[in-house]
Amino acid sequence: MTGNGVIQLNNVSVTYGQNRVLDSIDFYLDTGEFCYVIGKTGAGKSSFLKLLYCDVKPDKGMIRVADYDVANLADKKVPYLRRRIGVVFQDFQLLPDRNVFENVSFALRVTGHKKRFIKHRVLEVLGLVGLSHKRNSMPDDLSGGEKQRVVIARALANEPRLLLADEPTGNLDPDASSSIMELLQQINNRGMAVLMVTHDYETIRKFPKRTVQIENGSLNDIKVL
Numbered sequence: 001m002t003g004n005g006v007i008q009l010n011n012v013s014v015t016y017g018q019n020r021v022l023d024s025i026d027f028y029l030d031t032g033e034f035c036y037v038i039g040k041t042g043a044g045k046s047s048f049l050k051l052l053y054c055d056v057k058p059d060k061g062m063i064r065v066a067d068y069d070v071a072n073l074a075d076k077k078v079p080y081l082r083r084r085i086g087v088v089f090q091d092f093q094l095l096p097d098r099n100v101f102e103n104v105s106f107a108l109r110v111t112g113h114k115k116r117f118i119k120h121r122v123l124e125v126l127g128l129v130g131l132s133h134k135r136n137s138m139p140d141d142l143s144g145g146e147k148q149r150v151v152i153a154r155a156l157a158n159e160p161r162l163l164l165a166d167e168p169t170g171n172l173d174p175d176a177s178s179s180i181m182e183l184l185q186q187i188n189n190r191g192m193a194v195l196m197v198t199h200d201y202e203t204i205r206k207f208p209k210r211t212v213q214i215e216n217g218s219l220n221d222i223k224v225l
Helices: 045-052 075-083 100-109 115-128 144-156 174-189 201-206
Strands: 007-016 019-029 034-038 060-065 085-088 162-166 193-197 210-215 218-222
Touching: 007 045, 019 045, 019 210, 019 218, 034 045, 034 174, 034 201, 045 060, 045 162, 045 193, 075 085, 085 144, 100 115, 100 144, 115 144, 144 162, 144 174, 162 174, 174 193, 174 201
Parallel strands: 034 193, 034 210, 085 162, 162 193
Antiparallel strands: 007 019, 007 060, 210 218
């Protein structure tokens, strides 16, 4: 640990009813680090991610994300935390009645940026993900890989410190999956921390990075062979 990590959890537990999903876990993600999170369905991967953007509160423990004390964060401060975190979903969650530019700009308009800045930033992130030429296209006209690139561009719009990717290749064919992984690595190489939930062991083998497993309420670093 270097002391300036983007995520730090100490002795964190989450319980739903009688089911303790996460049991006194510790986790640290350094600035600029890339880490996979694996585990069986129902193991607690979604709860783990939701802790980080304050959609789930822990029963106990300390959580710091992007310099915010998440476990004790007041509701009015949650939107400020979420501006520091980009989230990429498996099912895209694009607005079907708005084109690519409008889908990405939405993330900036809700935070009150001026039109000139929004235009510049949207074109910048669309260029980063290789979709400048698709800025006027509608979501239904895009391939699955292109949709996921739009989602990544939207997640990057507010220049977050951390990118959370929840099964970003889960709905994609192998070629599109590899393309998205290469893009995530490029983003990580620019200095952004990436935490990615996946069931795809082949992706981990092809793009090896630190990997942690959630199992029986515990979280531990593992090696995927």
